[in-house]
Amino acid sequence: MLEIEGLSRQFNRRSVLRDVSLRLQAGEYVAIVGESGVGKSTLLNLIAGLDRPDCGRLALDGVAYAQLDEDALTRLRRDKLGFVFQAFHVLPHLTVRQNVALPLWLQGLHGAAADRPAQQLLEAVGLGERAASWPRELSGGEMQRVAIARALVHQPSLVLADEPTGNLDPANGAKVLALLAERVRQVGAIGILVTHSPAAAATADRVLHLTSSGLQA
Numbered sequence: 001m002l003e004i005e006g007l008s009r010q011f012n013r014r015s016v017l018r019d020v021s022l023r024l025q026a027g028e029y030v031a032i033v034g035e036s037g038v039g040k041s042t043l044l045n046l047i048a049g050l051d052r053p054d055c056g057r058l059a060l061d062g063v064a065y066a067q068l069d070e071d072a073l074t075r076l077r078r079d080k081l082g083f084v085f086q087a088f089h090v091l092p093h094l095t096v097r098q099n100v101a102l103p104l105w106l107q108g109l110h111g112a113a114a115d116r117p118a119q120q121l122l123e124a125v126g127l128g129e130r131a132a133s134w135p136r137e138l139s140g141g142e143m144q145r146v147a148i149a150r151a152l153v154h155q156p157s158l159v160l161a162d163e164p165t166g167n168l169d170p171a172n173g174a175k176v177l178a179l180l181a182e183r184v185r186q187v188g189a190i191g192i193l194v195t196h197s198p199a200a201a202a203t204a205d206r207v208l209h210l211t212s213s214g215l216q217a
């Protein structure tokens with residue numbers, strides 16, 4: 001379960017997030033929409049443990065972030081979170097399968113223990129045949145499918161996606177979003193999709209609107 005209670009964040013004394021609360025159970029997939037600059041990325045960074053709130057509480061599976069030092073937060077990200085962010089792009093010097101296996105390597109799993117789940121996820125996103133390819137040989141849509149496989153391979157509790165189809169054409173974008181929703185549901189994770197696009201938001205079970213007065217259905 002993800003618990004967010006009364007979260008606030010200021011930058012240079014300017015309030016960006018004010019009293020944001022949200023509670024999500026395993027298996028829930030929500031979209032967060034809101035005007036540019038309202039604080040969507042700020043909220044996602046707090047949920048990812050990449051930034052700390054000024055006040056409020058965050059907890060994942062009963063573990064409060066405030067109790068964790070930076071190393072423990074890094075472990076939480078490694079073990080419990082999956083990211084489909086532009087900034088966490090597919091690494092060019094690793095093959096497609098190595099890219100997907102990366103979260104397992106970081107957990108100390110190597111050889112077949114990493115290759116087998118990576119191959120399974122690649123099959124699930126329709127790229128089983130491309131395991132030995134290099135990222136540069138893939139299309140933009142295929143690359144995002146690799147990012148989805150990598151975000152799920154270690155069976156995270158929480159998957160965070162920030163405009164995962166920003167650079168794709170609408171048809172490919174729709175396919176990638178449908179695949180993301182299907183895969184997140186399949187592993188029973190909590191999914192949070194941040195997007196500007198109403199069509200993208202409609203792939204989630206629930207749409208939440210972030211405004212200056214908080215998060216509302």
Ligand SMILES: Nc1ncnc2c1ncn2[C@@H]1O[C@H](COP(=O)(O)OP(=O)(O)OP(=O)(O)O)[C@@H](O)[C@H]1O
Nearest residue numbers: 011012016034035036037038039040041042043196
């Ligand atoms: N590290 C920072 N230092 C100062 N201001 C920041 C910082 N990070 C974000 N902000 C400010 O906080 C506000 C919210 O930014 P954020 O990126 O969260 O918005 P957003 O809703 O994701 O916007 P967009 O949809 O345009 O990506 C902006 O005014 C931004 O300038």
